[in-house]
Amino acid sequence: MKTTKYLNLILILFSVSLYAQQTFPQIEFDSTTIDYGTIENGSDGERVFSFTNTGNADLIITNVKSSCGCTIPKKPEDPIAPGESSEIVVRYDTNRVGPFRKTITVSTNQENDPIIALKIKGTVRPKQ
Numbered sequence: 001m002k003t004t005k006y007l008n009l010i011l012i013l014f015s016v017s018l019y020a021q022q023t024f025p026q027i028e029f030d031s032t033t034i035d036y037g038t039i040e041n042g043s044d045g046e047r048v049f050s051f052t053n054t055g056n057a058d059l060i061i062t063n064v065k066s067s068c069g070c071t072i073p074k075k076p077e078d079p080i081a082p083g084e085s086s087e088i089v090v091r092y093d094t095n096r097v098g099p100f101r102k103t104i105t106v107s108t109n110q111e112n113d114p115i116i117a118l119k120i121k122g123t124v125r126p127k128q
Contacts, residue, residue: 024111025082026055029118036092036122045092049118053080055110063107064088071102071120092120099123 029051036047053059058079066073070093076086090104104118 023057024055025053025057025059025080025108026110027059027106027108027116028052028054029116032116033119033121034090036120038123038125039094041094041097041124041127043094043124045094047090047092047120049088049090049104050085051087052085053082056082058082060109061088061106062109063105065105066090067103067105070096070100071104073104075106088118090118090120092122094124097124097126 029049031049034047034049036045039045058081060079061075064073064075072091074089074091076088080086088104088106092100092102099121100123101119101121104120106116106118108114108116
């Protein structure tokens with residue numbers, strides 16, 4: 001009976017240690033929303049979402065897409081090593097006058113929540 005208890009304890013500890021050794025990437029953004037505020041028609045629409053891989057395996061951004069053609073995102077092409085930082089560049093077409101709210105969908109290889117929604121918002125006013 002004692003042998004069975006010890007064997008079960010050893011199996012549990014072995015299972016926990018195997019789980020603890022698994023490696024996963026983890027993306028952490030400085031901010032998931034960028035507020036352009038009120039900007040003038042035709043002004044610079046480029047903004048940057050900065051992030052860090054806080055996991056312990058390479059992070060791969062597999063896809064980045066926007067909710068419409070007026071927003072063009074650009075993803076890093078190379079894997080991001082653990083502890084390293086990178087950015088996703090977003091360019092909004094500021095020739096469209098009026099308020100806007102757009103979503104950029106980021107697909108990654110992280111284990112939990114592999115899809116992240118980034119948001120941009122603001123208002124483009126006519127040139128004066």
